[in-house]
Amino acid sequence: MADLAKLQTTCVQVRRDIVRMVHAVSSGHPGGSLGCTEFLVALYQEVMNHNPKNFSMDGIGEDLFFLSNGHISPVFYSVLARSGYFPVDELKTFRKINSRLQGHPTTHDNLPGVRIASGSLGQGMSVAIGAALAKKLNKDNSIVYSLHGDGELQEGQIWEAVLYAAANKVDNFIATIDYNGRQIDGNVEDVLSLGNLKAKFEAFGWEVIETEEGNNMTAVLEGLANAKTFIGKGKPIVNIMKTEMGAGVDFMMGTHKWHGSAPNDEQLQKALDQLVGNEADY
Amino acid sequence: MMKKYTYTEKKDTRSGFGAGLQHLGKTNPNVVALCADLIGSLKMDAFKAENPDRFFQVGIAEANMIGLAAGLTIGGKIPFTGTFANFSTGRVYDQIRQSVAYSGKNVKICASHAGLTLGEDGATHQILEDIGLMKMLPHMCVINPCDYNQTKAATIAIADHHGPVYLRFGRPTVPNFTPADQKFEIGKAIMLNEGTDVTIIATGHLVWKAIEAGEQLAEQGISAEIINIHTIKPLDDDAILKSVTKTKCVVTAEEHQMNGGLGDSVAQLLSRRLPTPQEFVAVNDSFGESGTPDQLMTKYGLDTINIIEAVNSVMKRK
Incomplete structure (x- = not known):
């Protein structure tokens, strides 16, 4: 049984990390990071079977996660650190020279927990499916997870991968869509509408799970648990998860403006004042 | 010989x-x-x-x-x-x-x-x-x-x-002329013919044409050293430098644009380590077109004759 209070406390801490990290270098992507906090905390601290203390690239016998929308690296790094992959103190090097915490995640500097570089969008689903195929060849029953932005679904490669996974019954794979409806230039609906996303995935032959409250830990856990019940049933699984960009910081919500902007000193303090818990800042 | x-x-x-x-x-x-x-x-x-x-x-x-x-x-x-x-x-x-x-x-x-x-x-x-x-x-x-x-x-x-x-x-x-049992070493050039007057460095389909050129050059009294570069990166710097030190001029031959190909890599090496006259047998800033392979290699200057002409030209620049 999940320790809901503990997971929620961790979410507060991760959100503090996110705003402090991007503030420190006046760059980075807080909006999507804040929106995906519950999801990543749930995945790494409750759902996945993984081995943070002894990271291996091949991850044999472990569940794997691939971040396809690499720009939300702040939440990824914070959750990896707070799950034990590398020292929490290293978060202060984010986006600085000689850091393993590059603006977008990379394997180049051997940061534990990262298995693929991402940043240029649309590539992570193919990679995750490849890893899922390797698991099948290795008779490894673990699950492969991935996360994608909704705007990212405008990339053509995503749909090549969606087609492939269904045609080849890649059923040890759960893709989650951060369905926040916003991208750099505005609302996804206005920039390039995805139309009926659920119907699209269904038409491609996927099992579709909808998580209506992606910033509610209970709902996120239920959504992932629901998704897992379809593992091994002959279809790839997508979890369309509604989130709020900027969730947890009132002035960052309801707008696309905080997709890729960092708070100033005053805004940071205002954000931290809303993120109060059992603080253990790096 | x-x-x-x-x-x-x-x-x-x-x-x-x-x-x-x-x-x-x-x-x-x-x-x-x-x-x-x-x-x-x-x-x-x-x-x-x-x-x-x-x-x-x-x-x-x-x-x-x-x-x-x-x-x-x-x-x-x-x-x-x-x-x-x-x-x-x-x-x-x-x-x-x-x-x-x-x-x-x-x-x-x-x-x-x-x-x-x-x-x-x-x-x-x-x-x-x-x-x-x-x-x-x-x-x-x-x-x-x-x-x-x-x-x-x-x-x-x-x-x-x-x-x-x-x-x-x-x-x-x-x-198909290389020995079936020849060991393939990544990054290791293969010396096809030792010569003294010019180094011909070829890759891919141009290697056989370099051999043909070498035979015709020998009849003209020109001794061509011919190197088969199968690995363009990492380049076998030592083999190239050793040869060019001896012959003092070089022709590169490849089925590729002049920009960005093997010739570029060789020129970069030589300009840093051993500036040497070089001629390029390669496609010169052009797209291809339909035709038979032989017709195309002739039209775009990737034939045996082009290697011979490049050798004659580069030797004058020594």
Whole structure:
């Protein structure tokens, strides 16, 4: 049984990390990071079977996660650190020279927990499916997870991968869509509408799970648990998860403006004042 | 005296790839293969038939194929991707750059129908920029073997090299003259003929033409040293410098754009270490067109005669 209070406390801490990290270098992507906090905390601290203390690239016998929308690296790094992959103190090097915490995640500097570089969008689903195929060849029953932005679904490669996974019954794979409806230039609906996303995935032959409250830990856990019940049933699984960009910081919500902007000193303090818990800042 | 090279048959280098891949299917259980709807063209049929679980038909979706290959390495597989050179490089450059090269994945990008000798399909399919595209990527190994035997040996050898590799081969049949048992060492040039007047450095289909040129030059009294560079990156600096120190001029020959090809790599080496007159036998800032392979090699200046002319020209500049 999940320790809901503990997971929620961790979410507060991760959100503090996110705003402090991007503030420190006046760059980075807080909006999507804040929106995906519950999801990543749930995945790494409750759902996945993984081995943070002894990271291996091949991850044999472990569940794997691939971040396809690499720009939300702040939440990824914070959750990896707070799950034990590398020292929490290293978060202060984010986006600085000689850091393993590059603006977008990379394997180049051997940061534990990262298995693929991402940043240029649309590539992570193919990679995750490849890893899922390797698991099948290795008779490894673990699950492969991935996360994608909704705007990212405008990339053509995503749909090549969606087609492939269904045609080849890649059923040890759960893709989650951060369905926040916003991208750099505005609302996804206005920039390039995805139309009926659920119907699209269904038409491609996927099992579709909808998580209506992606910033509610209970709902996120239920959504992932629901998704897992379809593992091994002959279809790839997508979890369309509604989130709020900027969730947890009132002035960052309801707008696309905080997709890729960092708070100033005053805004940071205002954000931290809303993120109060059992603080253990790096 | 020019060393005598003979061959019993002409074979296509892509069949050398197919044979090498089939061999790996039997000897290396981690090798997997992916193809984007060109199994017959890439000669991957035998591997597919013998290893159905380790073969992935991805359809006409090359970007996805490169991503799948990158993912398959996570779990210890050694993926060989197969499609035409154009779709193996230019079409998927960003996928290779981020998911394979920058991520340091052990993917072997195997590319057939490179260059003009693809023939009648025309310029859309005749990529002449692929060596340049691939060699610019940090830590990407770039290999362009010259005949069937060398392509087979290269295919087998790259499975034991940990890291991304671009393996380039082609469609036409060319003299199969390298010994079937010749060891393939990545990054190690092969001395085909020792000479004193000029160094001819050739890669891929131009290697046999360099041999033909060497024979004709010998009749004119010119002693050509001929080097087969199958690995463009990492380049065998020592072999080139040693030869050029002796001959004091060089001709490079390749089925590729002059910009970005083998000649560029040689010129960069020589300009830093041993400035030397050089002539380039390569396509000069042009797309190809439809025609037979032989017609195209003649029209675009990639024939034996062009190597001979380049030698005569460069020797005057010594």
